[in-house]
Amino acid sequence: MTIIFLLIGISLTVALTFLGAFLWAVRSGQYDDAYTPAVRMLFEDEPAARPAGHDINQPRP
Amino acid sequence: MSASVLERPATRLACTHCGDECPPEPLLLDEQPFCCAGCRTVYELLAAHNLCTYYALDERPGLKVQAVELPGRFDYLDEESVQAQLLSFRSPERARLTLHIPQLHCTSCIWLLEQLGRLDAGIVEARVQFLRKEITLSYRPDQTSLKAVVQLLASVGYEPQITLAELGAQPHRASRTLYYQLGLAAFAFGNVMLLALPDYFSWVEELQAGFGRFFGVLSLALALPVLLVSARPFWHSAWLGVRQRYINLDFPITLGLFSLFGVSTWEVLRGTGPGYFDSFTGLIFFMLIGKWVQQRTYDALRFDRDFTSYFPVAVTRLLPEGGTRSVSVKELRAGHRIRVRHQEVVPADAVLLRGAGQIDYAFVSGESTPVARASGELVYAGGRQLGEAIELEVVREVSQGYLTQLWNNPAFAKTDAAATLETYANRVGRYFVAVTLVLALGTLLYWGPRDPALMWQAFTSVLVIACPCALSLASPFALGAALRVLGRHQLYLKNGTVVETLARADTLVFDKTGTLTDAGQAEVQYHGRPLTAAEQALVATAAAQSTHPLSQRLAREATGPAVALHTCREVAGQGVAAAAADTAATVRLGAAAFCGFAPTDLAAAAPTPTSGAAHSAAADVPSQAAAAVPAAAGEAPAPFAAAGAVAAPETRVYVALNDEPAGYYSFHNVYRPAVPALLAGLAGLAGRYRLAVLSGDTEAERPRLRALLGERAELRFRQSPADKLAYIAAERARGHTVVMVGDGLNDAGALRAADAGVALTDTLTNFSPACDAILDARELGRLATLLAFARASLRVVLLTFGLSFCYNGFGLALAVQGRFTPIVSAILMPISSLSVMLVATLLVRRAARRLAL
Numbered sequence: 001m002t003i004i005f006l007l008i009g010i011s012l013t014v015a016l017t018f019l020g021a022f023l024w025a026v027r028s029g030q031y032d033d034a035y036t037p038a039v040r041m042l043f044e045d046e047p048a049a050r051p052a053g054h055d056i057n058q059p060r061p
Numbered sequence: 062m063s064a065s066v067l068e069r070p071a072t073r074l075a076c077t078h079c080g081d082e083c084p085p086e087p088l089l090l091d092e093q094p095f096c097c098a099g100c101r102t103v104y105e106l107l108a109a110h111n112l113c114t115y116y117a118l119d120e121r122p123g124l125k126v127q128a129v130e131l132p133g134r135f136d137y138l139d140e141e142s143v144q145a146q147l148l149s150f151r152s153p154e155r156a157r158l159t160l161h162i163p164q165l166h167c168t169s170c171i172w173l174l175e176q177l178g179r180l181d182a183g184i185v186e187a188r189v190q191f192l193r194k195e196i197t198l199s200y201r202p203d204q205t206s207l208k209a210v211v212q213l214l215a216s217v218g219y220e221p222q223i224t225l226a227e228l229g230a231q232p233h234r235a236s237r238t239l240y241y242q243l244g245l246a247a248f249a250f251g252n253v254m255l256l257a258l259p260d261y262f263s264w265v266e267e268l269q270a271g272f273g274r275f276f277g278v279l280s281l282a283l284a285l286p287v288l289l290v291s292a293r294p295f296w297h298s299a300w301l302g303v304r305q306r307y308i309n310l311d312f313p314i315t316l317g318l319f320s321l322f323g324v325s326t327w328e329v330l331r332g333t334g335p336g337y338f339d340s341f342t343g344l345i346f347f348m349l350i351g352k353w354v355q356q357r358t359y360d361a362l363r364f365d366r367d368f369t370s371y372f373p374v375a376v377t378r379l380l381p382e383g384g385t386r387s388v389s390v391k392e393l394r395a396g397h398r399i400r401v402r403h404q405e406v407v408p409a410d411a412v413l414l415r416g417a418g419q420i421d422y423a424f425v426s427g428e429s430t431p432v433a434r435a436s437g438e439l440v441y442a443g444g445r446q447l448g449e450a451i452e453l454e455v456v457r458e459v460s461q462g463y464l465t466q467l468w469n470n471p472a473f474a475k476t477d478a479a480a481t482l483e484t485y486a487n488r489v490g491r492y493f494v495a496v497t498l499v500l501a502l503g504t505l506l507y508w509g510p511r512d513p514a515l516m517w518q519a520f521t522s523v524l525v526i527a528c529p530c531a532l533s534l535a536s537p538f539a540l541g542a543a544l545r546v547l548g549r550h551q552l553y554l555k556n557g558t559v560v561e562t563l564a565r566a567d568t569l570v571f572d573k574t575g576t577l578t579d580a581g582q583a584e585v586q587y588h589g590r591p592l593t594a595a596e597q598a599l600v601a602t603a604a605a606q607s608t609h610p611l612s613q614r615l616a617r618e619a620t621g622p623a624v625a626l627h628t629c630r631e632v633a634g635q636g637v638a639a640a641a642a643d644t645a646a647t648v649r650l651g652a653a654a655f656c657g658f659a660p661t662d663l664a665a666a667a668p669t670p671t672s673g674a675a676h677s678a679a680a681d682v683p684s685q686a687a688a689a690v691p692a693a694a695g696e697a698p699a700p701f702a703a704a705g706a707v708a709a710p711e712t713r714v715y716v717a718l719n720d721e722p723a724g725y726y727s728f729h730n731v732y733r734p735a736v737p738a739l740l741a742g743l744a745g746l747a748g749r750y751r752l753a754v755l756s757g758d759t760e761a762e763r764p765r766l767r768a769l770l771g772e773r774a775e776l777r778f779r780q781s782p783a784d785k786l787a788y789i790a791a792e793r794a795r796g797h798t799v800v801m802v803g804d805g806l807n808d809a810g811a812l813r814a815a816d817a818g819v820a821l822t823d824t825l826t827n828f829s830p831a832c833d834a835i836l837d838a839r840e841l842g843r844l845a846t847l848l849a850f851a852r853a854s855l856r857v858v859l860l861t862f863g864l865s866f867c868y869n870g871f872g873l874a875l876a877v878q879g880r881f882t883p884i885v886s887a888i889l890m891p892i893s894s895l896s897v898m899l900v901a902t903l904l905v906r907r908a909a910r911r912l913a914l
C-alpha cells in the first residue's frame with residue numbers, strides 16, 4: 001500500500017500546478033476585466049461596407 | 062403664413078453618425094445624411110482611414126460632437142508637471158497612460174478606440190477596459206504627443222475626462238487579493254476533502270489505520286496557509302474591531318475558526334483523530350464566496366468623488382510680465398490672474414476683471430440657467446463660463462474657496478469603518494459571542510465532575526459549532542441579491558450595508574433645484590402683445606442661432622419653419638439681433654435694455670424684480686452686485702442661494718420686433734414628472750417617513766411645495782451647503798436615520814453627513830458628488846417602491862439569520878452532549894452554508910417579484 005504515498009504525491013503535484021496556473025492568471029490581470037475580452041474576440045479585421053442611411057419613420061422609397 | 066408651411070415634413074432621416082433626427086435639409090456625404098457638421102467631420106475622418114466598421118458593429122454608435130474647438134484647450138498637456146503626473150510609464154521611446162472616457166457605451170466604441178493606431182501612427186497600443194470606461198494607451202513620444210493623442214480622442218467624440226482628481230492618482234487596480242485567497246481556499250478544500258474521505262466510510266478503515274497520521278499531517282500542512290492567507294479578511298476585521306473595543310460578526314467567526322483549527326491540530330499531533338480540517342477549509346471557501354458576491358459592485362460608477370473630480374487640471378494664467386502660461390490649478394495663489402474660456406470651469410473664487418461672465422452653476426446647485434456677472438463681481442469656483450473668454454483675479458486658493466471649504470468639515474474626515482459599522486449582523490454577532498461563551502462554560506462545568514475526558518471535547522465542540530458561518534453568509538447573499546435587483550432599476554448602491562440603512566430610514570430629505578425640479582426643462586410663457594406666426598418663426602430662427610441655454614430652450618419651444626436670415630449678430634451677455642432676408646423684419650432677443658425696454662416699462666410689465674440670470678447686464682440688477690461680494694471668507698453669504706434667488710422668481714428673455722418692444726418670455730422651473738408619483742408612493746406608506754426639502758432658493762416656491770408635500774413636511778429655504786450639512790447632522794443627532802436625495806456639489810456635505818446619501822443624476826456617467834448610492838433621475842418616481850424593497854430585503858436577512866440559528870442550535874445540542882464528530886461536522890457544514898445561500902437569494906427575488914421590480 002505504499003503506492004498511496006506516490007499517488008498522493010502525484011495528485012498533489014497536479015493540484016499544485018493548477019493552483020499555480022490560477023495564481024499566474026490572476027497575477028497577469030486576466031481576472032481584472034471579465035467583459036471586454038469577450039467583445040474584442042468577435043471583432044474582425046476586414047473593413048466593413050459603408051452603412052446605408054435609414055429613415056426613422058418609414059422605409060426609404 | 063399658411064398652415065401647410067407649418068406642417069412638419071413627413072419623413073426625417075436619422076444621422077448616420079449619432080442617430081439623431083436630421084434637420085429638414087441634412088448635410089450629405091457619400092449619400093449619407095448627417096445632422097450636423099461635427100458628425101460629418103467624424104465620419105469623414107473615419108472613412109478616410111477605412112474605419113467604417115465602426116458603423117457596422119452597432120446601431121449609430123456615434124456621439125454628437127460639440128463644436129468647442131478652442132485653440133489652446135489642451136495646451137496644459139504639454140506641461141512637464143502635468144505629464145509627469147498623468148503618465149504611468151515613460152521613456153524616450155514609449156509612454157503609457159490610462160484615461161477615463163465617460164462616453165464609452167457600446168461595442169463600436171471599443172472597436173474604434175482600440176484601432177486608434179490607424180488614425181495616429183504614433184499610438185502603439187490601445188486597450189479598452191469597458192466596464193470601468195477606461196482606455197490604456199501606449200504611444201511613442203518621438204512621433205506624437207500627449208496633447209495630440211487627447212485631441213484625436215476629442216475629435217472622434219471621446220474626450221477623456223482629465224480632472225484634478227486624476228492627477229497623482231494611481232491607475233485603478235482591481236483588487237486581486239480576494240481571487241488569490243479564494244483560489245488557495247478552493248485548492249486546500251478539495252485536497253483536504255480527498256484526504257478526509259477514509260474517515261467517512263467504514264470499509265476503508267484499514268487505510269485509515271495505516272495512513273491516518275500521514276493524512277492528518279498533510280491536511281494540517283494544507284490548512285495552515287488557508288488560515289494565514291485566506292482567512293485573513295475575517296480575523297483581520299475581528300482584530301480591528303477588538304482594537305476599537307467593538308465586537309463585530311467576524312469576532313465569533315474568528316473564535317470558531319481558531320477553535321476548529323486548534324482542536325484539529327491537537328487531534329492530529331496527538332494522533333487521537335483526523336481533525337476537522339475539511340470543515341475548516343470548506344467554511345472559509347464558502348465564506349469567501351460570500352465576500353466575492355458582496356464585492357461585485359459597479360466598476361464604472363464612482364462613489365467617492367469630491368470637487369477635485371470636477372475641477373480642471375490646469376488653467377491659463379496671465380503672467381504679470383505679460384504672456385500666458387498653463388499652470389496647475391493647485392499652484393494658483395491669491396492675486397494670480399487667470400483667463401477662463403467658453404465651457405471652462407472657474408477653478409477658484411475670483412473677481413471678474415474683464416469680459417461678460419455667464420456662469421453656469423449646474424454642477425454646483427443643479428440650476429442650469431447661467432448667471433450674469435460683470436467686472437468687479439465675485440465669481441465662485443465651480444461655475445462654467447459660457448460665451449466669451451473672461452479674465453479673473455484669484456481671491457482665494459482652490460482649497461480655501463467658498464465651496465471647497467465644505468470639504469474641511471469633519472463629516473468628510475470620517476473613514477469607512479466597516480469593522481465597527483453597526484449593522485444587524487454585527488449586533489447579532491455580539492449576542493452570539495455571549496451565548497456561545499456561556500454555553501461553552503456551562504458545558505465545561507457540567508462535564509468536569511462527570512467525565513473529564515469528554516469535558517474538553519464538548520467544550521471545544523461548542524466553540525466550533527457556534528461559529529456563525531451560516532449567519533455570515535446570510536447577509537452577503539441576501540444583500541448582494543438586493544443590490545443586483547436595485548441595480549436593474551438604476552439605483553446603484555455602494556455596498557450591501559446601504560440596503561440596510563435605506564431600510565431603516567425614517568427621514569427623507571430632498572434638495573429642490575435639480576432634484577425635485579428638472580434643470581433641463583423649463584416652462585416657457587409669453588407675456589406681451591400677441592405675435593403672428595411669421596413673427597414667432599422669426600423669433601425661433603433667431604433664438605436657434607445662439608448657443609445660450611435660454612435661447613436654445615426658446616428655440617425648442619417656439620415652433621415654425623426656418624426663416625432665411627439676412628443678418629444675425631450676437632452680443633455676448635446682451636442678446637441676439639437678427640433681420641429676415643425677405644420681409645426685412647428685425648428681431649432683438651435678450652436683456653431688457655438690449656431690446657429697448659425702458660426701466661419704466663419694466664416696472665409696469667414686471668412687478669417682480671427682473672432676473673439677472675437672463676441675457677441681462679449687471680446694470681439691470683444693481684442689488685445682485687452687492688450680494689455677490691462676501692464680507693469675510695468665513696462668513697460668506699450663500700452665493701448659490703443668491704444665484705438661485707435671482708433666477709428663481711422668474712427668468713426672462715425680452716423680445717423686440719422691428720425695434721418695438723413686444724413682450725417677454727418667462728421661464729419657470731418645472732418639477733420632474735416623476736415627483737407626483739414619488740410623493741404618492743411615499744404617502745401610501747402611511748406616514749412612515751418624515752419629509753423635508755432643503756432649497757438654496759428663496760421662499761417663492763413655498764406654497765407649491767407645501768401643496769405637494771403636505772402639512773407636516775419641513776421646508777427650508779436659503780440654505781447654504783453648510784446649512785444643509787448642519788440640518789442633516791442635527792436630525793441624526795436627534796436619533797433619526799436620514800436619507801438625503803440631492804445632486805450637485807452644494808449637496809455634497811449633506812449627502813456625506815446623511816446615513817445614506819443618494820445622488821440623483823440624469824446621465825450615469827456624468828459627475829455625481831460623493832455619496833452612498835446613485836439613482837437615475839428617471840426612476841425617482843419609484844423611490845418609495847425601492848425603499849419598500851430594501852425593507853423587504855432586510856426582513857429576508859433576519860429570516861435567514863433564523864434559519865442559520867436552527868443549524869447552530871442543532872449542532873449545539875449535539876456538541877453539549879459530546880456527540881459532535883468530524884463526520885457530523887462534514888455533513889452539517891455544507892448543508893447549512895448552501896441552504897442559507899439559496900434561501901437568501903430566492904427570498905430576495907421573491908420580494909422583488911412581489912413589488913413588481
